[in-house]
Amino acid sequence: MEQRLKDNRERILKAARKLVAQGGFRAASVSAVSKAAGLSTGAIYRYFPSKSALMVEILTHAVSHEVDVLREITARADSSTDKLAAAVRSFGTRALEGRNLAYAFIAEPTDPEVEAARIVGREDFGDVFKDLLHEGIDRGEFPAQSVDVTAACIVGAFTEALVRPVAPTTLPEAAEPDLVEKIVVFCVAAVRRA
Amino acid sequence: MEQRLKDNRERILKAARKLVAQGGFRAASVSAVSKAAGLSTGAIYRYFPSKSALMVEILTHAVSHEVDVLREITARADSSTDKLAAAVRSFGTRALEGRNLAYAFIAEPTDPEVEAARIVGREDFGDVFKDLLHEGIDRGEFPAQSVDVTAACIVGAFTEALVRPVAPTTLPEAAEPDLVEKIVVFCVAAVRRA
DNA sequence: TCTATTTGTGAACGGCGATTCATTATTTTG
DNA sequence: CAAAATAATGAATCGCCGTTCACAAATAGA
Missing domain, CATH: 1.10.10.60 (Homeodomain-like)
Incomplete structure (x- = not known):
């Protein structure tokens, strides 16, 4: 069959x-x-055809889904500040639900083929934030700044704050309460006055 | 002999x-x-006794040296804001000088023993920032906030912004000009919640 | 039903990296 | 200067991984 x-x-x-x-x-x-x-x-x-191909398929599929979710969520908010907060909140929440998976997709090195796919995904991801930042700067909500650096800092901030700590073990671990909200506040403050 | x-x-x-x-x-x-x-x-x-032991020794040695440098530098500044800026600036600059080394020590996964050492080092590192944040909050320079989350966000922001991009290859790569300063501004703004 | 094709098996292969160990070189000691 | 102790060698071993392949089972078509 x-x-x-x-x-x-x-x-x-x-x-x-x-x-x-x-x-x-x-x-x-x-x-x-x-x-x-x-x-x-x-x-x-x-x-x-190979193990790499399998991993690449998993990765690209997951990333494109996440990017879709992110774009949809940002489209719903009005102000750029709200969009930013919503994007960070959404990505943070979703990453928390699958920490190790997120870590693997964002940070864990592997063979060159998977690495290449990761880089592409990472860029698609960064683009969501960059678009959002550009728009906010144009509207005068955010001061002028390097969107590339800012986007990298944002991704890094929540990667570190909620994804990384898990690297070795598979602990469920009671996350700090309001962790995601704290990260949201951190990022919004940084962008609005960076 | x-x-x-x-x-x-x-x-x-x-x-x-x-x-x-x-x-x-x-x-x-x-x-x-x-x-x-x-x-x-x-x-x-x-x-x-093993390859892991060798790697652990390298890592812990390097980390403790970096922490010393960081403590010394923050001790020299007066205000907490200056301390924070100096710490981020110093760490960023030094990491840039040895990107791959920094990447390996901060992010590259290895066997469990080295990973354990990395976590310890990471905490020593975070402590520098946490102390600094506590002091700033006590002095009223920074608003009340979760120092753990903030410290993680700071480390993540510059890890991502200047260490990660190197992961796969050994490219020298002309870094974005003033990269470190931009990260400094980002972090300071985030902490001061301006 | 019987054959041809497709799908599934798992032992075997080749490569690689950490670790060991019989052997050889070097140094110390009496 | 011998004899004992110590240090260094590097080929062999072990374990793990991705991949292949000769074969077995299942399915499809006649």
Whole structure:
């Protein structure tokens, strides 16, 4: 049945995503993925030409989805300040829900092919913030500033503040209350007077 | 001669540091280190119980040195705002001088032992900023805020803005002019909540 | 049903990096 | 200057990983 083939492909993607979410790319070896998907290692290669291709697909898919969410959310707010706050809040909240996955996609180094895909995703991401900053500067809501540097600082601030601390273990960890809101305040203050 | 033993140990550390600075931990294999140090792979194990131990020593040594520099620099400024600016500026400038080394120490994932050392160093680092923030809040220079979150955001902001972009290759890359100053402005504005 | 094609298996392969260890060179000591 | 101790060597070992492939099972088409 051709349906089963679709299902298998989906199961592989899902299993790989789960493993990356739990332990980063390092935990997603082909044998681990195949085991989690209930298939043999060889079977993986009937669905993906290489491990890198599998990882790239996971990454680009997740990133483009997140970028869509971000664009939609910013479109809803009126002022640039609100847009910025909403974007940081949304991204922060969503990243918190899947910390290790976010870490893997944002920061964890891997082989060159995946790295290239990461760079592209990172740029798509940064573009959302850059557009938003440009608009705010044009409107006079934000003072003139280097949007590239500011965008990098914003991404870095919440990456560090809520994604990084998890790197080694898989602790659920009671997050500091209002963590995301605090980061929002930090970023908004920085942008409005940077 | 016992002096030669000291020298060998030092040469190993130096060679390893250089390799990490050039290509991250990934480039610092035992055989590469031994070659660079002019010794055999086996010899490394007369001086260090494992590769991890060698890397941990490099990391903790470098971090404690950087923390010293930071403490000294902040001690020289008067206002908390100046201390903060000086700390961010100094750390940023120094990190830029050795981007890959900074990247490896701040962000590149490795084995659990090195990771543990990194976390400790990261905390020592954060403490400098936290002390500084507490003082500024007490003096009324900064509004009340979560020093933990703010410190993380600051470290993240410049990590992302000047260390990360280097991750894959060893490009010298003309850095954006005044990059460090822009980051300083960003961080100061964020902390002062202006 | 029987054959042809597609899908799945998992042991085997090749590469790489950390670690060990029998052996050799060097230094110390009596 | 021998003999014992110490240091250095680097090929071999081990473990892990991605990938392949000869074969087995399942499915499709006649």
